[in-house]
Amino acid sequence: xxxxxxxxxxxxxxxxxxxxxxxxxxxxxxxxxxxxxxxxxxxxxxxxxxxxxxxxxxxxxxxxxxxxxxxxxxxxxxxxxxxxxxxxxxxxxxxxxxxxxxxxxxxxxxxxxxxxxxxxxxxxxxxxxxxxxxxxxxxxxxxxxxxxxxxxxxxxxxxxxxxxxxxxxxxxxxxxxxxxxxxxxxxxxxxxxxxxxxxxxxxxxxxxxxxxxxxxxxxxxxxxxxxxxxxxxxxxxxxxxxxxxxxxxxxxxxxxxxxxxxxxxxxxxxxxxxxxxxxxxxxxxxxxxxxxxxxxxxxxxxxxxxxxxxxxxxxxxxxxxxxxxxxxxxxxxxxxxxxxxxx
Numbered sequence: 001x002x003x004x005x006x007x008x009x010x011x012x013x014x015x016x017x018x019x020x021x022x023x024x025x026x027x028x029x030x031x032x033x034x035x036x037x038x039x040x041x042x043x044x045x046x047x048x049x050x051x052x053x054x055x056x057x058x059x060x061x062x063x064x065x066x067x068x069x070x071x072x073x074x075x076x077x078x079x080x081x082x083x084x085x086x087x088x089x090x091x092x093x094x095x096x097x098x099x100x101x102x103x104x105x106x107x108x109x110x111x112x113x114x115x116x117x118x119x120x121x122x123x124x125x126x127x128x129x130x131x132x133x134x135x136x137x138x139x140x141x142x143x144x145x146x147x148x149x150x151x152x153x154x155x156x157x158x159x160x161x162x163x164x165x166x167x168x169x170x171x172x173x174x175x176x177x178x179x180x181x182x183x184x185x186x187x188x189x190x191x192x193x194x195x196x197x198x199x200x201x202x203x204x205x206x207x208x209x210x211x212x213x214x215x216x217x218x219x220x221x222x223x224x225x226x227x228x229x230x231x232x233x234x235x236x237x238x239x240x241x242x243x244x245x246x247x248x249x250x251x252x253x254x255x256x257x258x259x260x261x262x263x264x265x266x267x268x269x270x271x272x273x274x275x276x277x278x279x280x281x282x283x284x285x286x287x288x289x290x291x292x293x294x295x296x297x298x299x300x301x302x303x304x305x306x307x308x309x310x311x312x313x314x315x316x317x318x319x320x321x322x323x324x325x326x327x328x329x330x331x332x333x334x335x336x337x338x339x340x341x342x343x
Contacts, residue, residue: 034270037305038323041338043095044103048076049085052330057186058128058236059315059327062136062157064089066317066325068336069138071125073111081116084109084129086161092325096338104336109157113166120151120171124182128197128236130190131157132217136164137195139174141184150174150184152197152219172219177207185213186314187237189245189289194222196289198247203231203260212294227294231260232281236316238324243289244297246324248313251281252331265301272303280310284324284339302342311335 048054054070061067065086073082085106094100117123124141127150131137140151152174155166174185177199185197195215202210211224232251239245249265251258265285275281284302288295302324304311315327323340 035272035300035303036342037272037274037303038339038342039305040307040311040326041096043092043325043336043338045106045334045336046103047085047105048083048108049106050334051076052334054334055125055314055329056327056334056336057126057314057329058138058188059238059317059325060129060131061089061317062086062131062134062161065161066092067109067129067131068106068315068327069126069129071127071314071329073126077111081111081113084111084164092319092338096322107161109161110163111166112163113155114168116153116166116168119168121149127184127186128188130188130195132190132192134159135217136166137188137190138166139185139188139197140171141182141186143182143184146179146181148176148180148182148184150176150197152185152195152215154217154219170219172215172221174213177202177210180206186233186235187247189237189239191239193217195219196225198227198234198237200233200235201258202227202229202234203258204229205260206258225289225291225294228287228296229264230285231263231265232258235312235314237287238316238318240286240318244286245289246284246286246302246316246318248316248326249281249283249285249301250313251279252310252312253279265296269300272305274306275303278306278308278310280306282306282311282313284316300342302339304339 053075057071058069068085087106120142122144127141128139134157136155142149152172157164183200186200187198189196197213214222235248237247282304286297288297309332311328312331314329317325328335
């Protein structure tokens with residue numbers, strides 16, 4: 001057993017060295033250490049949401065309340081369909097301003113989704129959420145291995161935020177754009193008159209010509225919009241203005257199949273100081289949307305100050321001009337965090 005552990009440690013060390021050399025080559029080839037990184041301030045939480053089994057997978061504003069979407073809402077509800085959670089914005093601001101130092105305990109939202117999992121083969125939970133008023137739109141992931149299938153569903157959130165009722169009579173399929181394990185449309189934008197969903201992997205070697213899927217509020221397809229290639233993984237999106245939005249661009253060092261030959265974002269703007277010593281990528285990239293295409297905005301990405309453990313960021317919202325709120329699933333733990341807007 002000791003010999004096996006030593007062997008595994010050597011394998012892991014070799015992978016880390018290879019990735020470090022790879023990113024060092026990107027730095028030399030594509031840019032210099034040029035960008036200021038942004039600190040990540042954790043917002044302490046309490047209650048069931050802190051259990052990693054829920055696997056947070058999305059964030060969204062509904063009015064002045066932050067909704068937290070677990071990938072598996074039913075893990076803490078043996079007799080029902082589970083719970084989402086919300087935190088009033090005022091509590092978050094008070095915490096960030098230091099007027100309240102107590103951990104925030106999100107309030108439960110009862111999920112009602114009749115027979116949902118019975119209709120979806122190899123159900124893998126919810127991946128993203130967005131709102132128009134009290135109406136909610138969510139993406140769902142299903143499948144096994146590289147045989148994946150995404151879905152779009154809608155529902156109504158009660159005025160008191162106590163219940164989210166999903167319309168399980170209508171599920172709209174969203175076909176994946178590649179045969180790629182565990183990847184479907186993982187992020188969503190809800191605009192004034194349409195819904196846009198985004199495939200998780202849009203790197204040039206995986207999807208040569210990526211598109212975003214567009215739907216009306218009745219979940220009817222309005223076709224697709226071509227979008228720029230983004231290397232690594234796009235795990236959530238958040239509106240910045242009427243036609244601009246931010247996206248989480250994340251790379252976990254174990255996903256060696258997603259390593260690009262070149263990183264256009266890094267090439268254009270350079271990297272941050274901590275990137276030199278870490279193999280993961282944790283950054284926010286800004287996009288512009290039109291009915292004809294989705295492109296990068298010519299503005300530097302927001303680089304997060306990296307730590308030894310890669311943080312699997314799955315949720316994103318904009319907190320006004322202050323910055324962003326972000327959430328991880330369960331790696332390395334359940335984290336809700338604030339990231340300031342670069343000055």
